[in-house]
Amino acid sequence: MEIERLMKAFVPYVREEQERRHPEWASLVAKVKKATSLLKHYENRTTWSGLGVVEYADWCFYPEENGDICRLSVHADLLPARTPSDRAYHNKMLQELQEILHPLQYTMSQEEHTLAILIPLSENLP
Template identity: 45%
Template sequence: MTFCGTRSSILHMIFNVSSESSGEGNNDSFEREVELIMEAFDSRLKEALEHQHPEWRAMVEKVRTATGILKEYEGHADYNVLGPIEYADWCFYPEPDHTISNLAIYADLMPARTDHDQKTQEQLIRQTEVALHPLQFSTIVRGNILTILIPLADNKF
């Protein structure tokens, strides 16, 4: 299975988050997770999980709102200026055993070419985090990849 463009960045994010949480990067487990994670971004699967777990509805709405802030700047470009976000989405982040313990917001950030670009991206990340308040979450920015993990168990509405 091959992936190109932005979706391949998702795979790098998955590998980085998996490596960070386990302390090592295991290529075998990474390959098994790839298909599961790619499916997690499918809108039909997200909708099905929302219906199966109405107790997550309030958290999902906050995550949608926060992701919407990033999506407003997704792919904005003209001939002279690239937008700060190449791609943004959210998912129910599946564990290797197929359980769901986190919601995740993912964004592929464009490389900042100027200080203004960097400040704009930092401001968007802060706005996204504010939109998630009062949820507990962790923000990981590695290279040009933003991942925000929102643990379902730690956030009861």
């Protein structure tokens, strides 16, 4: 049930509808879009020296069980770092993400090869 709810949240027209309904979230949405754009820049980017660090990235208005939207979420499936160069590239990407999201209040977690960033609306709205 939770997976279905989250999958629906990533549908583009659901995001567009939330953006129209809540123009007060525009500055936060812009930061989330910029962070996601950075992740997409690293998505499947293979070079002669190594593989990219992101397999897939997207964002959504994170729906609570009761349907309320209290957070924005950025999700990325990461590729495993196989070399020191891959690890350095990964660390560079994380640093750039933190710079984009500064000064927002957020939590960033990484479990195995999944990166999740949750940004609470209430703590970041003026």
